[in-house]
Amino acid sequence: MARQVRGGDCRLVLYRESDLKVPVANTGVVLAINSESLKSGANKKQSGTIRGKRGPGKPFRGMAQLSGGIEMPAHAPQLGHMFRLLCGAPVTTTPAAPACDAEAVTNKGGGMVGIPCAGHGYVQDAMISIIGSTNYDGSYRVKAGTTTDEIVIAAPYVAESLTSAAKVHRGRVALLAGAAASGGGGTVVLSTTLLHGMHPGESVTIDGTTNYDGTYVLAAGTEKRKLVITDTFTAETFDGTPTVAPVFHRHVFTLPEEQPSGCIEKQLGFEAGAADTPYRRFLGLKINGMSTKLNEDNELVFSFDFSILEDLPMADALYATPAELPVVPLSSVEGSLFVDGVRRGDVETCTVTTTYGLEAKAAMGDLGNYSRNNEGDPDIKLALSCFLENDELQQLADADATTDAELHICGNSGEEVVLYLPEGEFASDGAAITTKAGLMQDFTYMAFADAAASMLTVTLFNRVASYA
Structure with a gap:
């Protein structure tokens, strides 16, 4: 059958x-x-031809009925x-991660903190990651109260004066740890602490390593807690501080x-x-x-x-x-x-x-x-x-x-x-x-x-x- x-x-x-x-x-x-x-419907129309018989003539075809979604x-x-x-x-452009201003963070009250970052371009509810601060590195949803020059996040307030070395990236940043780098044949496998959500073909920027800092296109084999890049293998163990930031494009x-x-x-x-x-x-x-x-x-x-x-x-x-x-x-x-x-x-x-x-x-x-x-x-x-x-x-x-x-x-x-x-x-x-x-x-x-x-x-x- x-x-x-x-x-x-x-x-x-x-x-x-x-x-x-x-x-x-x-x-x-x-x-x-x-x-x-x-x-595509077969658009048949009834003929009105008179042929001396009770009943219409043979149907004829009209224009095709093309539709759908x-x-x-x-x-x-x-x-x-x-x-x-x-x-x-x-x-298409590739916006750079904006740098924080060299100013103190602001205690907004109610578990909210203001991060000074002039012209950052993020709106409330956007997902961001801060890298390069002492107390606020991590991923956040932008909160109410955000202005063009200040990003409000939900975090315990700790007094800190930021520097321009602190950057605000779009999306979620992964951390390298869990296993030493491995590889050979022109590829290197790096492990992340958590599920990273990145895919082969995407670009990432690695920072904080001894041998692998730079921007790479992820290769086949990238999955879950594993990133595969094309590079010459050099032995290195990661302690959970090197970062992998996805590269976002604006279309x-x-x-x-x-x-x-x-x-x-x-x-x-x-x-x-x-x-x-x-x-x-x-x-x-x-x-x-x-x-x-x-x-x-x-x-x-x-x-x-x-x-x-x-x-x-x-x-x-x-x-x-x-x-x-x-x-x-x-x-x-x-x-x-x-x-x-x-x-x-x-x-x-x-x-x-x-x-x-x-x-x-x-x-x-x-x-x-x-x-x-x-x-x-x-x-x-x-x-x-x-x-x-x-x-x-x-x-x-x-x-x-x-x-x-x-x-x-x-x-x-x-x-x-x-x-x-x-x-x-x-x-x-x-x-x-x-x-x-x-x-x-x-x-x-x-x-x-x-x-x-x-x-x-x-x-x-x-x-x-x-x-x-």
Whole structure:
């Protein structure tokens, strides 16, 4: 008996395209998904031909009904490939870890300490690690009260005057100890005190050793409490003080006038010989919608809807070995919404919904296939459910005030997604007394394009060196 295809035996591979419906073979990445709905319907239409018989004529085929989307977990490396499909190649930089100021730390009270660090660039809820202090080395989530020049952390206060030798790194820093370095054949194995959460292909900076200080790309074999680097082996034992800091990169994606296109290849898990065409290749695909919802109790997922030009059944995969991306989820997520540069701490849930006005079209001579995937106007909104603590947002809505909005989504490993809308206005139906308990009010932030060059910028901080 033939085995029914199981969803777990299927997979999707995303490819870039050099032109509409022209995939680039060596750009494939396997997508981790929760569900997908990519499909091509046989669009049959009833004939109205009169033939002297009771009943319609033979149906005829209309244009293919191509549609679908993907719901995927918020894995930081994978999100970069989706944002690239939406916006094209990003501007990528590698920010240096900012140095602390040569000043005393501040006792903020309530178990909070202020670390002086001018222009550090971290927001509340970001994961950081301090290296080079006497009393505050370690990993922390940035706390409320943080300003542009001071980072507030939860720690027992001990008086200390910092120096510029103390650095504030993004993410979690590992410590070398547990076993002496080992190796040979051009590689060196280093042990860490705890699970380090780093992956082969990522860059790290090692500091505090005798023989291995420097920046390295982690090699195959890196796992759990073991790091593998390419270097000449020299015997050395570590005491738990040398540090290994992950290197983070900043990728800035800007919504363009014309979006790039891609190809998604769906593999159905038929048994060998059960199907001649186990692959469906969706070509000329552009992102026509993106949404996500921030809620303390829910898994963070992103949904993408597509406008598609063509679906081809294929016997073979486009490329035999697409890249398998490391699983780096945005877990223990904390979200922060900034309006006109001020963090809003009264938001319970925030839903981001974007559509891009794409529509697949065909011209005469296209032989029944779509040949154009032209852009229309984007429609971008934030739906907020807010604790009713003041009427500041209501005042902005009533005044028709143009503001910017910036949504930061921070994970507990240092990864971060920032959605920036430079222009928009708030709308609301107002506050209603519905219960004796605390009241909520719903607001909608409606983005538009006027003075700004683009109405959406997405910034991704992660450990992927390039999406070029």
